[in-house]
Amino acid sequence: MTTADALERTLARSGYRLTTPRRALLEVMLGLGDHFAADDVVEAAPGVGRATVFRTLRLLQDLDVVCQVVLDDGRAAYRFGAADHHHHLVCSDCGAVSDFASGDVEELMAGIAQRTGYQIEAHRLEVYGRCGACQAKDAHERAPLAGATA
Ligand SMILES: [Zn+2]
Ligand SMILES: [Zn+2]
Ligand SMILES: [Zn+2]
Numbered sequence: 001m002t003t004a005d006a007l008e009r010t011l012a013r014s015g016y017r018l019t020t021p022r023r024a025l026l027e028v029m030l031g032l033g034d035h036f037a038a039d040d041v042v043e044a045a046p047g048v049g050r051a052t053v054f055r056t057l058r059l060l061q062d063l064d065v066v067c068q069v070v071l072d073d074g075r076a077a078y079r080f081g082a083a084d085h086h087h088h089l090v091c092s093d094c095g096a097v098s099d100f101a102s103g104d105v106e107e108l109m110a111g112i113a114q115r116t117g118y119q120i121e122a123h124r125l126e127v128y129g130r131c132g133a134c135q136a137k138d139a140h141e142r143a144p145l146a147g148a149t150a
């Protein structure tokens with residue numbers, strides 16, 4: 001689990017000292033669930049200016065502490081995720097976001113670079129669907145007797 005202390009150590013390794021307002025912002029972000037919008041942070045930290053929120057998010061992104069995820073309605077959100085390159089699974093039902101990595105996707109990118117002559121600097125992949133928990137919930141609702149003893 002990501003904690004403010006762990007993040008503080010990560011930032012320190014990159015030469016960043018956490019000022020008190022930045023630490024307070026981090027703690028607000030950590031309390032916002034598995035993903036959050038910049039506006040959620042602004043709303044949850046009334047004492048902190050909008051510009052500071054955006055600057056801090058930018059810094060955390062540059063340090064790979066937070067990543068951006070595009071939700072199924074096209075809105076951008078942020079989340080504390082894996083520091084290594086990864087992609088996202090977004091549940092269109094409950095909105096949960098999780099990370100995944102795939103060697104096949106990276107190979108595909110190498111192939112595209114070769115075919116197009118493009119020097120690929122970045123790519124993003126979000127996969128939208130329904131998570132296991134939402135599918136299980138549906139199955140349960142369709143067959144209420146089967147779940148009666150649970
Ligand atoms: Zn991510
Ligand atoms: Zn779900
Ligand atoms: Zn990738």
